[in-house]
Amino acid sequence: MPVKRNNFKTQDIERHVGQRIRERRTMLGLTQQQLAELIGVTYQQAHKYERGINRVSAGRLYELATVLGVDVNFFFAGLNETGEGESFSARQRMCLDLARNFAKIDDERQQDAIAQLARVLAREHHGDE
Incomplete structure (x- = not known):
């Protein structure tokens, strides 16, 4: 076939x-x-x-x-x-841009702080799902 x-x-x-x-x-x-x-x-x-x-x-x-x-x-x-x-949607482009800029940060403490901020904001936005 x-x-x-x-x-x-x-x-x-x-x-x-x-x-x-x-x-x-x-x-x-x-x-x-x-x-x-x-x-x-x-x-x-x-x-x-x-x-x-x-x-x-x-x-x-x-x-x-x-x-x-x-x-x-x-x-x-x-x-x-x-x-x-x-x-890519505008949101996907924003995520790629965020990832690119995050990778450029040399200070590991600053990267940790940004990651922590993102987790907190995500919890606030979505509640305790």
Whole structure:
């Protein structure tokens, strides 16, 4: 029995994978330059991966997954039936920005204080659920 082919466009998948690479890199507080160095490519190549301009080979995708601390499947999560990646909501962008800035704080006491503040605010907002 033939397998039904999805309507995915290769370009859409490349853009989605690139978006997921950027999302994870941002969450870890890494710059494109730092990521490029970790996987042994130029800054320009890392930029092209994230934009979906250049295709990421299977070997490179595995290397990215290892460096970014995720399973290879992470890069394909959220791909919907039409093959388009889900775009980030304003709230998701805010969370990514918060994670990126949090990772830039060198003082561990300040990080602990911010984490504690977030826990307190979350409890106040949601009550004792």
